[in-house]
């Protein structure tokens with residue numbers, strides 16, 4: 001087998017939780033980070049970052065892509081090669097669109113390719129979940145589509161969640177950051193039986209609503225008791241944007257991942273009006289947002305090797 005001298009990995013953004021599916025469901029979106037790893041014969045580590053917010057990515061050994069790259073080599077008990085890493089940022093940082101997950105998945109997939117694919121995709125997935133601490137971004141980032149992750153005796157049971165093509169994800173990405181760490185810090189550690197039952201029922205309804213595109217089910221399903229009530233206060237304008245999105249025809253709106261990006265689900269007919277309404281609503285409270293109607297990415301992380 002010829003030695004791979006460089007590998008380019010493209011990884012989709014992801015939106016996690018989808019309302020009632022806290023820490024267990026997420027979907028890959030048509031917004032991407034791209035990274036190229038090239039072996040360096042001369043040794044050392046070179047990291048170059050281009051794209052919006054490039055200054056937010058560190059270029060030393062603490063870089064999360066590099067950390068994931070090293071993690072895989074440690075797992076297979078080999079010394080990581082010296083590399084040049086060229087990062088092309090398309091997923092904004094710390095916005096709840098899985099930028100950290102793109103780094104973890106990108107680094108692990110690149111290392112697995114350069115090392116001659118010693119690990120299966122399932123093994124790479126398990127390493128990614130262990131690094132991120134929750135599956136709902138890294139699993140769809142790696143596999144694509146909408147994915148539900150449940151713990152099992154062997155580790156993780158992952159299933160694909162059918163998503164009706166007429167259910168359009170509209171993301172409103174504000175010009176301020178909210179780290180996942182900070183957004184997890186505000187969550188309680190215990191919940192009532194009523195809240196547990198509420199989320200269980202609404203997640204089940206969400207799965208049926210996504211599969212069928214049935215508006216009545218989606219309108220009811222997109223509610224949560226486990227994280228959104230505590231995080232909404234961290235996102236100025238949440239109520240105004242929510243009311244505007246629904247008034248423009250959205251089935252509902254949720255926090256994307258740990259926020260601050262807000263995700264509305266709408267049919268194709270209403271999605272342009274929903275996007276415009278969300279942007280205007282945030283402008284009324286002085287916040288600039290990049291609002292886009294996206295699609296589901298159904299392929300997940302893609303790698304291209306160069307000999």
Ligand SMILES: Nc1ncnc2c1ncn2[C@@H]1O[C@H](COP(=O)(O)OP(=O)(O)OP(=O)(O)O)[C@@H](O)[C@H]1O
Nearest residue numbers: 064065094095096097098099100103179180257258
């Ligand atoms: N392409 C990248 N290369 C290297 N590091 C990255 C990259 N993208 C993100 N990171 C790291 O991930 C951090 C952002 O992680 P954080 O979880 O706070 O935000 P997020 O992943 O966008 O949000 P969420 O996890 O809610 O989806 C950045 O500060 C940076 O350290």
Ligand SMILES: N[C@@H](CCO)C(=O)O
Nearest residue numbers: 016022023180257258
């Ligand atoms: N389930 C995670 C997703 C982070 O993207 C959280 O909400 O903290």
